[in-house]
């Protein structure tokens with residue numbers, strides 16, 4: 016895939032009761048309410064701006080944010096998905112830093128609402144996204160970086176059998192400070208059957 020080329024909307028990707036689709040304007044209010052309800056669940060893991068300036072997620076309309084996120088599709092730099100479970104919006108999965116040229120790679124980030132945690136929704140959503148990146152778009156590599164303290168998220172990459180690559184020190188500004196991250200990756204050659212095939216069951 017050449018860098019900077021518009022990425023086509025893949026429509027609804029689904030496995031079991033888990034669905035992924037590109038975020039839409041109509042998600043603004045349900046997403047705002049979900050972010051507000053999950054403040055204490057999410058704060059510790061949320062990206063923040065080093066300047067200290069930033070809006071508390073859920074405190075304002077999500078419409079401008081959704082417009083900005085959808086711009087990534089047109090620029091070919093990212094795919095902003097929402098995660099759905101049995102038709103209900105339960106979280107977000109962001110594919111970002113899509114690089115073409117000699118890299119052909121992308122990074123993934125995610126969250127789900129506390130009320131649906133522990134059902135295996137995120138591993139299925141990540142598998143759907145990475146299988147699309149590899150077999151739909153033709154990327155070569157996907158990467159996920161996680162704070163060492165985030166045991167729940169470390170289980171997600173473990174369930175998917177992603178390869179540990181090492182620690183990046185002070186890598187991302189999270190919850191008000193530069194935080195170390197453990198980085199995991201998978202290449203298309205390592206997963207010729209895709210990542211969904213690695214999950215014993217789907218929620």
Ligand SMILES: CC(C)(COP(=O)(O)OP(=O)(O)OC[C@H]1O[C@@H](n2cnc3c(N)ncnc32)[C@H](O)[C@@H]1OP(=O)(O)O)[C@@H](O)C(=O)NCCC(=O)NCCS
Nearest residue numbers: 056060125126127132133134135136137138161167168170
């Ligand atoms: C990390 C996260 C996305 C995992 O999503 P998920 O859909 O719950 O994933 P799983 O169902 O596979 O659960 C993963 C692990 O979470 C832990 N877990 C399960 N239920 C839980 C709950 N109610 N509360 C806290 N942790 C729980 C378990 O250790 C579980 O592993 P197990 O299945 O071996 O028991 C989710 O916990 C979350 O959104 N956390 C807050 C935001 C965040 O950390 N994002 C990732 C940043 S890298």
